[in-house]
Amino acid sequence: MAEKTERNLAYAFAAESKAAIRNEAFAKKADSEGYPQIARLxxxxxxxxxxxxxxxxxxxxGKIGTTEENIETAFQNEIKANVEEYPRLIKDxxxxxKENVSKAFTLSRDVETRHAELYKKAMNDxxxxxxxxxxxxQVCGYVNEDKAPDNCPVCGAVKGKFKLVT
Ligand SMILES: [Fe+2]
Ligand SMILES: [Fe+2]
Structure with missing residues (x-):
């Protein structure tokens, strides 16, 4: 099998994903510094x-299956992040x-449980x-159904910090 190619695809996928998020963060920064044109770029x-x-x-x-398989994969990934990956990152x-980093990891870990719960629900119905x-x-990544809550149950953020995602 084309092992190098599989490895390179995985590498390129990770690198491009990172670049996408990084550029988005750069855009927000450019906006906040008053450079809307650079932000658009x-x-x-x-x-x-x-x-x-x-x-x-x-x-x-094998990375993308049927929707039924994908929900199961997404669910398993959330569980793994919650019980295996984040606890190690938090400890380190x-x-x-690095308490600020530990706190960020902890919030994410707590939210993964919620993500898993939503996938579970989706599997069922x-x-x-x-x-x-x-x-x-937009502070911790908690996902609420049907409305923005007054305060985020995980990080306490106010209603205005919630974004409707369609
Ligand atoms: Fe998650
Ligand atoms: Fe939150």
Whole structure:
């Protein structure tokens, strides 16, 4: 099998995904410094890197299944992040006295449980004709159904910090 190519696709997918998020953050910064034109450029290139990342993901063997399989994969990934990955990251950050980083990891870990719960729910009523809207906390990533809560149950952020994602 073309092992190098599989490895390179995984590498390129990770690199382009990172570039997309990084450019988005650069765009926000440019906006806050009063450079809207530069912000638009960063956003456009961020979107372009996402195009690359998605194309590589589609080319990677077995990474995208049916929707039923994908929900199961997404659910398992959330559980793994919650019980295996984040606890180690939190511990390392604490051991090195990086409390702000430890706190960020802790918030993410707590939110992964919620993500898993939403996937579980989706698995159960995949065929049910239910319309749900999702509001995402822009501070910690908590996802609320149908409305923005007054305060985020994980990080306490106010209602205005929630974004409707369609
Ligand atoms: Fe998650
Ligand atoms: Fe939050």
């Amino acid at each position: 960063f956003r456009a290139v961020s979107d372009a890197e996402s195009v690359h990342a998605r194309r590589y993901l589609l080319l990677m063997r 950050a604490s051991d090195e006295g 995949m065929l049910a004709d239910r319309e749900t809207e999702y509001y995402v906390c």
